[in-house]
Amino acid sequence: MTTSPGLMSTEQTDETANPAGTPVWNLPQPEDEATPSATLGGEQRRSVEQITLLAFIVIPFLALVAAVPLAWGWGVSWLDLSLMVAFYFIGCHGITVGFHRLFTHGSFKANRPLKIALAIAGSLAVEGPLVRWVADHRKHHKHSDAEGDPHSPWRYGETVPALIKGLWWAHMGWMFDREQTPQQKYAPDLVKDKDIRAISRQFVLWTVVSLALPGVIGGLATWSWQGALSAFFWGSLVRVALLHHVTWSINSICHAVGKRPFKSRDRSGNVWWLAVLSCGESWHNLHHADPTCARHGVDRGQIDSSARLIRWFEQAGWAHDVRWPKQSRIDAKRVPHEARRTSKRNAEESVTADTA
Incomplete structure (x- = not known):
């Protein structure tokens, strides 16, 4: 196997989505004829998908750029701002709590209504079908910043030009690669789940709902086409662009810079x-x-x-078997100098509290 400059050749593993500690991609896979049909988006991205993807990146981004002078010159209404913020955090938490912590890593278990709600909320973020999203992310963890990682910024090396090229690739360039992550290999548990498989197949429907709903609400609230268009601009286009680039920044920026107080086998x-x-x-x-x-x-x-939302779900009885951090486990994962610094800070805070 050839290794790109700047990437390690060792595979990364974790306990993703399986209580027994074995990654799902290492578990025995069902026979092809017994496996449910693939979800929306196969292992090869067609040209029409690439063109559609480009449109969904460029158009919201242009709206995001235009939002600055528009807000400066004409301002933004409280209704538009409220719709943008509300739909932003619904989609964002759908991705972080649902797509990421629940479906990708199994950080907690959810009852069926919560599972379905989180799957739909994540789909409203317009970041691709659920099963494909999870498969890509599990592959990323298996090969994080190593050969095989779908979106490492260190793909081309460690020089400044190579890193600039790598940051572009990690941020959005990798999404145009025709090769897709095998869903049956990296997300067989989700492919077999009828609820998840159906919602993943309905990605186009949830995209239409996500983009149309702010405009519909804005139009009904103001009873005008101008209100509908303004709400669509802020609550749909600007919101989607901002959420996309924040999400993609986790792939690019958070693997290139930032503090590393814990021991990991990559550059997160x-x-x-x-x-x-x-x-x-x-x-x-x-x-x-x-x-x-x-x-x-x-x-x-x-x-x-x-994490706060997961705690509320747990308290409501909708989530269970939550894998909350244990202090001993956290301390064991700290790099030595950070462990000493944290211990010293905790001791100083304890003394301050005692003398207060």
């Missing part, structure tokens, strides 16, 4: 300024050090709204 880092917009996903170093952990921001002051 914590990027604090993306924490709120990414719903806690940018505490990426801990996630790659402990992929099945339900909380990514484990240190003091690290905002992780996805």
Whole structure:
């Protein structure tokens, strides 16, 4: 096997989506004739898919660029802003809590209504069919920043020109690759789930709903076509573009820069300024050090709204078997100098609390 410059050749493994600790792609696979038919999006991306993907990247991005002078010159209404924020965080948490922590890594178990709701919410983010998304991400964890990783920024090497090219690839270039991750190999559990398979196949439907609903709400609220168009611009186009680029930044920025207080076999880092917009996903170093952990921001002051939602779901009885971080496990994964620094800070805080 040939190795691209800057990439390690060793495979990465984790406990993804299987309580026994064996990654699903290493489990025995069902025979082809007994396996349910593929979900939407096979293992080869057709030209029409690539053209559609380009449109869904370019058009919302142009809206995002245009949003700055429009907001400066004419402002943005509270209705448009509310729709943009509401749909942004519904889709974002659908991705982070649903697609990522539940379906990809099995960080918790959900009852059927919550499972379906999270699958639909994640589909509203317009980031591709659920099963394909999960298969790509599981493959990323198996080969993180190594040969076989679908979107490592270190793909072309470590020089500045190579890294610039790699950042482009990790951010969005990899999505135009015709080769797709085998869904039967990396997500057989989801392919066999009738609910998940159906929602993944209905990706086009959920995309239409996601893009149309803000405009419909805006039109009904203002009873005008102008209100509908304005709500569509902010609540659909700008919202989708912002969410896409924040999500893609986890693949690119969080694997190129950021602090690395935990031991991982890749270059994942914590990027604090993306924490709120990414719903806690940018505490990426801990996630790659402990992929099945339900909380990514484990240190003091690290905002992780996805973990908070999972806690609420657990308290409501909708989620169970949540893999919350254990202090002993977290401490064992810290790099030595960070462990000493954290221990010293905790001791100082304890003394301060005692003398207060």
